[in-house]
Amino acid sequence: MDLSRSHVMVCGGTGCVSSSSMKIMDRFNELLAENDMDREIKVVKTGCFGLCEAGPIVVIYPEGAFYSQIKVEDVDRIVSEHLVKGRMVKDLLYKGSVEGEVIKSINDVGFYKKQQRVTLRNCGVINPEVIEEYVAYDGYEALGKVLTEMSPEEVIQIIKDSGLRGRGGGGFPSGLKWEFTAKAEGDQKYVACNADEGDPGAFMDRSILEGDPHVIIEAMAIAGYAVGADMGYVYIRAEYPIAVNRLQIAIDQAREKGLLGRDIFGTGFNFDMEIRLGAGAFVCGEETALINSIEGKRGMPRPRPPFPAHKGIWNKPTSLNNVETYANVPQIILKGADWFAGIGTEKSKGTKVFALGGKIQNTGLLEVPMGTTLKEVIYDVGGGIPNGKAFKAVQTGGPSGGCIPAAHIDTPIDYDNLIELGSMMGSGGMIVMDEDNCMVDIARFFLDFTVEESCGKCTPCREGTKRMLDILDDISEGKGTPEDLDMLENLADTIKSASLCGLGQTAPNPVLSTLHYFRNEYEAHVNEKKCPAGSCQALTNYFITEDCKGCTLCKKACPVDAIEGERKEMHVVDTVKCIKCGACVDKCPFKAIIKK
Amino acid sequence: MKSLEELRRIRQDAKAQVNIRTEKDGARIVVGMATCGIASGARPVMKALLDENKRRSLDSVRITQTGCIGACKLEPIIEVYTRGGEKTTYVEMTEEKARKVINEHIVNGRIISEYTIGAYEK
Known part of the structure; x- marks a missing residue:
């Protein structure tokens, strides 16, 4: 077999494939054949690199050049510049890999540095079909x-x-x-x-x-x-x-x-x-x-x-x-x-893979030693919260887990610590939330999922989760009462102890953990009929502040004519007519429309 | 698969194929492969380097390419960067000379001065 002077690794994971990485691979093969280089450069389909946010990903060895968000059209330039002339195409490289004149190899990029890849060691390295x-x-x-x-x-x-x-x-x-x-x-x-x-x-x-x-x-x-x-x-x-x-x-x-x-x-x-x-x-x-x-x-x-x-x-x-x-x-x-x-903590050995999603810069897959803190995962590997928003909580363990608030961000992640915080390791999903996320809504989302997925064999899970969801629906629509919160806890207790399998036994966890850490948010919904995060539609209204210059753009954008006001004068939203679609907010050039 | 030896034979061959993807900390050999370089025979030089490298299992050496090095009339040109960052430029390379660079310079650490650009300029 011929030895290749260069390998072009194209991500063949589901994420990159759905953004046409296979077309990118075909284009590489086509162009290499055209340039008569198909015998000296090998195009390899490989597994997930983990940094799905930056997909489709192409990595070229021996340099370890890390190209991100590649489009089919970009392949021409990569072939003619990088592969033919040996000049990396800087503007297509992953931003985190370029520092001034220095181009870092994929392994030196921040996202990978704190990671220790044991189970993912071959993902993005080998061709899984060979x-x-x-x-x-x-x-x-x-x-x-x-x-x-x-x-x-x-x-x-x-x-x-x-x-x-x-x-x-x-x-x-x-x-x-x-x-x-x-x-x-x-x-x-x-x-x-x-x-x-x-x-x-x-x-x-x-x-x-x-x-x-x-x-x-x-x-x-x-x-x-x-x-x-x-x-x-x-x-x-x-x-x-x-x-x-x-x-x-x-x-x-x-x-x-x-x-x-x-x-x-x-x-x-x-x-x-x-x-x-x-x-x-x-x-x-x-x-x-x-x-x-x-x-x-x-x-x-x-x-x-x-x-x-x-x-x-x-x-x-x-x-x-x-x-x-x-x-x-x-x-x-x-x-x-x-x-x-030798890796990990006293009772949790080895590494753990986490799927990072939600309000996070580097959406993707990462593997760190057990005992790494939530903070390191979210900020050092995950790159922090986008758009300068404040971190509020992280949901671990999926529908069986719970929300961990910002106060516990320094907790080392292992099985026992997460359970102590009212969450669990689960399979390793991690959904990051910022100040705009309403915790009642999050709990509702996960409960909605378990209600759908309950198999119906035992009553506590089939009926209990449905009743809990009804209560949460009421709360987020402003129809909740203070007694509802006690009822939620009561139901949760019964479901946890009387369900047949793990699905029911853990289904109340998202509600219990948010009730525990964010009770004030529930109380605001129930007592003041307000959603502090401004996320529950029934409880929020749109207002125009004094920053309004009277440009009339919002008035034109409103589909139900709920905005009144003359040109160059402050406008007003009619909260009765308003359907809370948010179209005005997107149009306002002065950021004068707020949700409250 | 009837024995571990059989598996290890497959591994040895396969390893040479994927070696390019691992981080290298040894010397780096750069081959000028712009139009001028390719026209004067850089490709066989590159192949010879890859082949000699494999034959001697020099896992830490990285062979890569670059564009026009500038002295087109002296192509094919290769540059050897040692771990310390020193650069040696060899000119008018052939397959045979390329193999010798690996043997003498990379393996034995002796620069072949008669192939260098300095020798040419004299």
Whole structure:
């Protein structure tokens, strides 16, 4: 094979693909062929770089030049300048990588500097559809080591010693889970991978499957060896077509190379795996509902015990882990339990991937050691809050988690600290909120989601969450009473203790945590019929201040003629007629219209 | 896959292919590849450098290209930047000379003065 002098890495993650990165890749190939350089420069489709805000992303090696927000038209210049003449196209480079005359490599950009990429190590580095590239970065070495040098008990011991805990939400020690399954009695055992990522805003599992699918195959085979299973199932939602496709390609390649199948590495160990597609119900991320769904039944939870380790898929002992958990396993095997246990805090080891979204500069995916503070994640990696607004709170853990207010921004992130603050790790979604976000509205948003997604099997969850949502709707429309707040807490208590599965048990968390930290906001809605953040439409009105110059632009923009006033005189909004569409605010050149 | 050796053989070949994507802290060799450079044979020089580099597994060396270095009549030109930041300019390169630069300058640390621009100017 020819050696290339340069590699053009084009992001093939869902985010960049949806902003036409595949067309960008085609254009590169086309132009390189035209310039007769297609034999010396290789265009590589790769996984998510994490800085989705700056997508579509193209990185060119050996320089590590980091091009961001590339359009198809820009490719011509990158080829003719950078690739033909060796001059980087400065105005297309990511802004954070250019400092005066100095151009920094992608690894020196602020967003990446504080990160430690363990599970995302291959995302943006390899082509996920070529097994050799995974092998080049130590791929399948851990599986080889486990099969040829270690006993199943030793494998379980090293995972236990590493302190790895489940990354899907609960944080249960993974080694223990494996041990339970290994010790359970059964002629047939299974391993399964939970890739039913349902939290709104979380997309780390998708990115790992899209950027590094072989790591899941390798880790599941290792788990299979440890617990005594020869079959694995990956449960993944059909809404992730790219991830499904790449995982299937990876499985086919692994079979072809004999890394799945019979007598792997000549050791007599057999292992194969299959993909099971989910239809995207949130509750199917709950382990027993997921198992039902794999079996072809309706996705509803079963009572526990028996736990899946004893009675899982087809009532056989099953070890079920999340994608991100699996992605840690091969490296723990290769680098040792001590290496992994050396990262993180006392009870939360290793790194964690977070999907950062909301009011944040660098929307995207990042991986930091456990124990990194919220402040470091939001300001150092996330780049802070845009438009000079003040940070108000961060929501972690999705619909099962809670809001953490600015006062706790110095908290080191780990499983236990987040629970103490009334939130949870969840799968690692992090939604940042600024002063314009109303906390009642946020709680309503998440509750609305759980009401939709409740499977309906048990009453507290099905009925209780609906009643809570009704109350929140009333509050945000100014129809709430002080007693409603007590009622909310009362309902929350019942739902938490009487629901069958994790969905119901955690559904009230967004309401409880906002009630705890932002009770004054709820009280303002209830007592004064005001929304302090100016977000609840029914409770806010538009006013024109003395800055008005009487230009009449707002009057013309108003669709319901609710603005009165003569030219060069101060205008007035008729709050009865006003439908609060905000069209006037956008038009006013003097910023004289305010929401109150 | 019947043995670990088989896996490691695949890895060795694959590694050479992706090595370009890892951060390098060693010397940097820049090849002038503007029209003048390419016309006088910079491409085979670049290939020879890449090939020799791979043959000797010099993982930390970075080979890259630039535009016109200025002295078009002396092309193909390559510049070697050592870790200390010193620059040596070699002119009128050929494949054979390029390989020798890797062997002598990069591996043994001896500048081949007769190939340098200084020698030409004398």
